[in-house]
Amino acid sequence: MKKVILAIGLYAGFLHAGKAQLSTYYGDTTNYKSRKLKFEEANIVTGYYFQDGNNSAITGGIGTEKLTDLANSFDITFSKLDRYNRLHTLNVDFNIDRYTSASSDNIDPLTKSSASKEDTHIYPSINWSVKDDIARTTKSLGYAFSTEYDYRSHGFNGGITFLSKDKNTEYALKGSAYLDTYMCILPSELRPADYPSGAHRDQAGIAYKPRNTFSGSFSIAQVINQRLQVMGIIEPGYQEGLLSTPFHRVYFTNKNHTTEKLPSTKMKLPVGLRLSYFVGDNVVIRGFYRFYVDNWGMVAHTANLEIPYKISPFFSVMPFYRVNNQTASKYFNKYGMHDANETYYTSDYDLSTFISEFVGMGVRMAPPGGIAKVVNWNSMELRYGYYHRSNGMVGHSVSLQIKIK
Amino acid sequence: MKTIKFGLAFVGLLALASSCTSVKEYQKSRINDSDMELSSRKSEKFEQAFYLYREGASGANGGKSGGGCGCN
Numbered sequence: 140m141k142k143v144i145l146a147i148g149l150y151a152g153f154l155h156a157g158k159a160q161l162s163t164y165y166g167d168t169t170n171y172k173s174r175k176l177k178f179e180e181a182n183i184v185t186g187y188y189f190q191d192g193n194n195s196a197i198t199g200g201i202g203t204e205k206l207t208d209l210a211n212s213f214d215i216t217f218s219k220l221d222r223y224n225r226l227h228t229l230n231v232d233f234n235i236d237r238y239t240s241a242s243s244d245n246i247d248p249l250t251k252s253s254a255s256k257e258d259t260h261i262y263p264s265i266n267w268s269v270k271d272d273i274a275r276t277t278k279s280l281g282y283a284f285s286t287e288y289d290y291r292s293h294g295f296n297g298g299i300t301f302l303s304k305d306k307n308t309e310y311a312l313k314g315s316a317y318l319d320t321y322m323c324i325l326p327s328e329l330r331p332a333d334y335p336s337g338a339h340r341d342q343a344g345i346a347y348k349p350r351n352t353f354s355g356s357f358s359i360a361q362v363i364n365q366r367l368q369v370m371g372i373i374e375p376g377y378q379e380g381l382l383s384t385p386f387h388r389v390y391f392t393n394k395n396h397t398t399e400k401l402p403s404t405k406m407k408l409p410v411g412l413r414l415s416y417f418v419g420d421n422v423v424i425r426g427f428y429r430f431y432v433d434n435w436g437m438v439a440h441t442a443n444l445e446i447p448y449k450i451s452p453f454f455s456v457m458p459f460y461r462v463n464n465q466t467a468s469k470y471f472n473k474y475g476m477h478d479a480n481e482t483y484y485t486s487d488y489d490l491s492t493f494i495s496e497f498v499g500m501g502v503r504m505a506p507p508g509g510i511a512k513v514v515n516w517n518s519m520e521l522r523y524g525y526y527h528r529s530n531g532m533v534g535h536s537v538s539l540q541i542k543i544k
Numbered sequence: 545m546k547t548i549k550f551g552l553a554f555v556g557l558l559a560l561a562s563s564c565t566s567v568k569e570y571q572k573s574r575i576n577d578s579d580m581e582l583s584s585r586k587s588e589k590f591e592q593a594f595y596l597y598r599e600g601a602s603g604a605n606g607g608k609s610g611g612g613c614g615c616n
Contacts, residue, residue: 307567441599489598542586
C-alpha cells in the first residue's frame with residue numbers, strides 16, 4: 140500500500156514539475172489572456188465658448204473681440220494583446236468646431252461678410268501605443284490633421300516611457316512636429332491691386348506660407364507615498380515660418396498702418412510641475428504650476444488648483460481656479476503707439492501684459508449601474524468656467540463629457 | 545540666468561522626488577483613483593484650446609503645443 144501511495148506521490152510530483160517547466164518556456168499557461176480586439180472606452184465631449192472684449196488685433200488693438208465656438212469631440216480607444224503579451228492601444232479622435240468671429244468680419248469691412256467671419260475647424264488624430272510589461276516601456280506614435288478656411292496643419296508625434304522596477308517612477312520622452320500652411324489673407328485696404336481677397340472664388344495667385352512647430356518633452360512622474368504623486372515636465376519648443384497673422388493690423392504713431400510683422404523664428408521654454416494629493420477619504424488636491432519664457436521677451440507664470448470633493452463614491456464636485464500672469468512680448472504695443480521705424484510690431488493683446496483668471500466648477504457622476512441604468516454609460520461630467528483678463532476681455536466656457544465603457 | 549537657476553531647481557526637485565520610499569502596488573488604492581491622474585481631464589480639452597489661443601504661454605501641460613491657427 141505504501142508503495143502505491145509513494146508511486147502516486149512521485150507521479151503527481153513529476154506532473155507538477157513538468158507543468159512548471161512548460162510555464163517557464165511558454166509563459167504562464169494558466170494565466171490565459173484574450174488576444175481579441177477589445178473596446179476600451181469612448182468619450183463624447185461637447186463644449187461652448189463665448190468671449191467678448193475690445194482689443195481685437197484685426198483692427199489694430201481696438202474693436203470687438205466677440206467670438207463664439209461650439210466644439211464637439213468623439214474619441215474611441217481599442218486594445219489588443221499580441222503574441223508577446225504586449226498591449227497595443229489604438230485611439231482615434233475626431234473633433235469639429237464651428238466658430239463665429241466678429242473681429243474677422245473686419246478683415247474686409249466693406250463687404251457684408253468676409254472670408255473667415257464664420258468657419259469650421261476640423262481636426263482628427265490617431266495614436267497608437269505599445270505597452271510592454273516585461274521591458275516596462277510604452278512606445279507611441281501619432282498623427283494629427285487640422286483644417287480651417289485659411290489654415291492647414293499636419294502633426295506628427297512619437298514618444299517612449301520607462302517605468303521603474305517598483306512602478307513608482309515613470310520617465311517619458313516625447314517629440315512632436317507640426318507642419319502648417321497659412322493662406323495669406325490681407326486686410327482689404329492693404330492688398331496690392333492684383334492680390335486676391337481669399338474669398339471662395341477669389342484665391343488664384345494668393346500666397347501660402349509655412350509655419351512649423353517642433354517640440355520635445357521630458358518628464359518624470361514619481362509616487363512619493365500612498366497619497367502623493369508629482370510630475371515634472373520640461374518642453375522646449377521652436378517655431379519657424381510665418382509667425383505673424385497676415386490680417387492683423389498695426390497703427391503707427393505717424394497715423395499710417397500696415398500688417399503685423401514678427402520674427403520668423405521663436406524659441407520657447409516651458410517648465411511645469413504637477414501634483415496630486417489625496418487628503419482624508421474624500422478630497423483630492425490637484426495642482427499645476429508652469430514657468431514659461433521665450434526669446435520674444437515674454438515671461439509667464441501659470442498656476443491651477445482643483446479640489447475634487449467626493450460627496451459619495453459615485454458623485455463628485457470639482458471647484459477649480461487658474462491664474463496666468465504674463466509680461467508682454469517686446470514686439471507688442473497698443474493701438475497707434477508703434478514707431479514706423481521698428482523692425483517688428485504687433486498689437487495682438489494675446490501677447491500683451493495681463494493677468495488672466497479662470498474660475499468655475501465641475502460635477503461628475505459615475506453610478507455603479509451606469510447613468511440612467513445604461514450599463515455602458517460609465518460617467519458624465521459637466522464643467523462651467525468664467526474667464527477674465529485684466530485688459531477687460533471676458534469669456535464663458537461650458538463643457539459636457541460622456542464616457543462609454 | 546533666471547532660466548538656468550529655474551532649470552537647476554527643477555532638476556534638484558526631480559532628484560529629490562526620485563529618492564522617495566517605494567510604495568507597493570497593493571498600497572496604491574488612492575494613487576490609482578481617477579482624480580489623482582497627473583494629466584488634464586478630457587472635459588478640459590476645449591479649455592486647453594482657448595488658453596493656447598488667448599495666452600502667450602503654452603506647453604508643459606501635456607496638451608497640444610502647435611497646430612491650428614487661433615488667429616481670431
